Amino acid sequence: MIVFSGFVDFFAAILINGYRKHAKLFLILSFFVNLMSLSVFKYSSFLADQFENIFEIFSISIQLKDKLPEFTYILPVGISFYTFQSMSYTIDVYRKNLKPTNNVLHFFSYLVMFPQLVAGPIIRAKDFLEQLNRERKVSGIEFWNGIKLIIIGYFQKTVIADNLGVFVDHAFAGVNNQPGLYWWIVMLCFAFQIYFDFSGYSQIARGLAKLMGYHFKMNFNHPYLAISLRDFWNRWHISLSTWFRDFVYIPLGGSKKGRLKSHINMWITMLLSGLWHGANINFILWGGFHAAGLSIERIIKQFFTKSNIKVASFITGALTIIYVLIAWVFFRSTSIEQIGTVLGQMFQLNLNYNFIEENINPLIFLLLAFVAEGSYYFEREVASFKRFKKQYDLEVFQYSLMICAIVFFRGPEQEFIYFQF
Structure with missing residues (x-):
């Protein structure tokens, strides 16, 4: 999931920057992929429950939750954090607050930085990508x-x-x-x-x-x-x-x-x-x-x-x-x-x-x-x-x-x- 949504946003940002006339279209694509993955894995069961409750009010018996595939119940690790992190990258590029990186390793280093991947903090690309541009020397x-x-x-x-x-x-x-x-x-x-x-x-x-x-x-x-x-x-x-x-x-x-x-x-x-x-x-x-x-x-x-x-x-x-x-x-x-x-x-x-x-x-x-x-x-x-x-x-x-x-x-x-x- 993280590789799929990551590649979508990596290329979406490059296309947003390169084709400004169609930038909004590529941003919508980024939104669609990220929000759909969140909806399927995190909210599909919740939404099914709410619709079933609404149907019950009108005496309609439909069991939506029973028809959901098993994979929707498996919540990918850190999905809420890396999804928001990845979306902030494409939004900042769209707003011209950030130039997209052409280095896919730098982008994924930003996206899957292991200390904060599972539970944050949610880091911004403009704060972190610059740090990847030079070798880091750690002082005492x-x-x-x-x-x-x-x-x-x-x-x-x-x-x-x-x-x-x-x-x-x-x-x-x-x-x-x-x-x-x-x-x-x-x-x-x-x-x-x-x-x-x-x-x-x-x-x-x-x-x-x-x-x-x-x-x-x-x-x-x-x-x-x-x-x-x-x-x-x-x-x-x-x-x-x-x-x-x-x-x-x-x-x-x-x-x-x-x-x-x-x-x-x-x-x-x-x-x-x-x-x-x-x-x-x-x-x-x-x-x-x-x-x-x-x-x-x-x-x-x-x-x-x-x-x-x-x-x-x-x-x-x-x-x-x-x-x-x-x-x-x-x-x-x-x-x-x-x-x-x-x-x-x-x-x-x-x-x-x-x-x-x-x-x-x-x-x-x-x-x-x-x-x-x-x-x-x-x-x-x-x-x-x-x-x-x-x-x-x-x-x-x-x-x-x-x-x-x-x-x-x-x-x-x-x-x-x-x-x-």
């Missing part, structure tokens, strides 16, 4: 920076995310369920699980690239320190967020065609972003919930000056985290019924603390997640903390502790969450 500092990123990534994934995942999986499997505070703690654990799971993969990918002399842009920028939903999306899965901004939101008109149109464009973008994550209604609801929050935020901000927003940043930050936690319920739940159950229990007044004693181990790792993010915040905001760290050369000690934690405190082995997308 670059090598050390790559090693640090790999250590951070493994620490985030194996120590924090995998240990928190045990508690979250038990909760959503119906083990020891309790209303109220329990579910807020569960969703807080999941928020850090998915963050450190995906950020961990991205850090390892960036570190491996640095060891080879290449640079991938940051994919996560401490999203739970955001002071608004817009700020959150500027920090979360940056490569995907900017992809949808540049290739969906802006082409639709962005915010240039009036407030109402900008809201509609944003809703379309967020719903497609949700659908990208998987062929399931819960992901669409997750995208829609975030779209609703972003719309409300835009409307409210019209009544505040910048100075007022800065003063209220702590309050808006807290409200953002609460909204994001509620949104994660849609993402993590496996059915609409489960979404309703979890949300219903979250908003029941129950301050029973008994579950804390029963789940002390995963909650220790939740505290560790807070410490990990808190240390970054203090290093950024408190000058004396940064000076202290530099004065006593704590970097080697810090990374040594991480390695020890990876060896002795790693959680049960779990697949990266974003492998499924």
Whole structure:
């Protein structure tokens, strides 16, 4: 699949650049091949289910899903990531933001770069193809920076995310369920699980690239320190967020065609972003919930000056985290019924603390997640903390502790969450 779609886009880009009169036709060809492969392998079963539900309303009995060939149920590894990466290449060539490469090995090196192939970050051709034009010499500092990123990534994934995942999986499997505070703690654990799971993969990918002399842009920028939903999306899965901004939101008109149109464009973008994550209604609801929050935020901000927003940043930050936690319920739940159950229990007044004693181990790792993010915040905001760290050369000690934690405190082995997308 990746060879087929890759060759289509490689030649489509050359034809777009060489035959500008017919450029749109070649771009449509690229779109058709990429979106059809996604539709067949990722969304055909989902679409069949939806059509069957519609037919049932009109008392028509048609079993479309049973007639789908078996290969449609096999999801090619990394298809969502390399498809978007390949499409961004032809779009950039069409927009004259990039000249196509005539080196097929360079193109496929960009497309199938192994560290990020399976789960991102989604790299842009204009950022990476230039790096392939000269031999990469890795300095000692670059090598050390790559090693640090790999250590951070493994620490985030194996120590924090995998240990928190045990508690979250038990909760959503119906083990020891309790209303109220329990579910807020569960969703807080999941928020850090998915963050450190995906950020961990991205850090390892960036570190491996640095060891080879290449640079991938940051994919996560401490999203739970955001002071608004817009700020959150500027920090979360940056490569995907900017992809949808540049290739969906802006082409639709962005915010240039009036407030109402900008809201509609944003809703379309967020719903497609949700659908990208998987062929399931819960992901669409997750995208829609975030779209609703972003719309409300835009409307409210019209009544505040910048100075007022800065003063209220702590309050808006807290409200953002609460909204994001509620949104994660849609993402993590496996059915609409489960979404309703979890949300219903979250908003029941129950301050029973008994579950804390029963789940002390995963909650220790939740505290560790807070410490990990808190240390970054203090290093950024408190000058004396940064000076202290530099004065006593704590970097080697810090990374040594991480390695020890990876060896002795790693959680049960779990697949990266974003492998499924």
